[in-house]
Amino acid sequence: MWVMSRGVGVMGKWLGPPHDEIPRCGAKTRPGHPCGHYAMKNGRCRYHGGKSTGARNPHREIKHGLYTKEAIEDRRYVRDLIREARLLAKELEEFI
Numbered sequence: 672m673w674v675m676s677r678g679v680g681v682m683g684k685w686l687g688p689p690h691d692e693i694p695r696c697g698a699k700t701r702p703g704h705p706c707g708h709y710a711m712k713n714g715r716c717r718y719h720g721g722k723s724t725g726a727r728n729p730h731r732e733i734k735h736g737l738y739t740k741e742a743i744e745d746r747r748y749v750r751d752l753i754r755e756a757r758l759l760a761k762e763l764e765e766f767i
């Protein structure tokens with residue numbers, strides 16, 4: 672692991688003069704020159720890290736899980752509503 676003692680803080684934010692031990696991303700950019708952003712632990716900057724970093728915020732996962740559960744319950748509610756409407760229509764047909 673690299674030492675990020677000086678020059679860069681969290682999320683690659685510039686804090687002062689660069690330090691030789693701070694690694695650069697080095698990814699090839701569209702203009703052709705290598706990316707000069709500071710690399711993260713995976714060796715790439717936050718723009719070129721790809722998908723391998725994964726979810727970092729546990730709250731988001733919890734939120735996502737809750738939303739999924741709510742979404743399923745919403746669909747179930749709508750389905751029950753349609754079923755009840757069908758039953759009601761059937762009863763009305765028999766009544767007529």
Ligand SMILES: [Zn+2]
Nearest residue numbers: 696706716719
């Ligand atoms: Zn980069």
